[in-house]
Amino acid sequence: MAFVKKSKNKYNNYMFTPGNFDACKFLKNRSQMPIANYLFTIIGDYTNLNHTCPYKGEIVIDRFRINMDRIKWIPMPPGDYGILSHFSCNGKEKFYLKIFFSFTD
Numbered sequence: 001m002a003f004v005k006k007s008k009n010k011y012n013n014y015m016f017t018p019g020n021f022d023a024c025k026f027l028k029n030r031s032q033m034p035i036a037n038y039l040f041t042i043i044g045d046y047t048n049l050n051h052t053c054p055y056k057g058e059i060v061i062d063r064f065r066i067n068m069d070r071i072k073w074i075p076m077p078p079g080d081y082g083i084l085s086h087f088s089c090n091g092k093e094k095f096y097l098k099i100f101f102s103f104t105d
Helices: 023-028 034-046
Strands: 002-007 010-013 079-089 092-103
Touching: 023 034, 023 079, 034 079
Parallel strands: none
Antiparallel strands: 002 010, 002 079, 079 092
16 A cells, blocks of 8 residues: 655655555454555445455445544645555455545645
8 A cells, every 4th residue: 555646757656655455354454554454444434345355346445534623633745646556455456546636725
């Protein structure tokens, strides 16, 4: 998972070093991965990722909106950002999530 900010027409890591994690292990015990858990709470209300593995069928993120109260503590100057993540379960990549947004005053 990576949190990126656009600078000079290129997205670069912002605030923390990206890392990999197994989505099934994460969904079993979200508290052991605090950064991933925090980012998950931002999309959690808009997705059907609401139980542990196995997942069958589609994984949906619908009508996503960023709740500004959840991110107001993050030092984010105006600009273009992204949340990028590969999701794997039991060592097999399942999907790639890309969320891009612009933050303004």
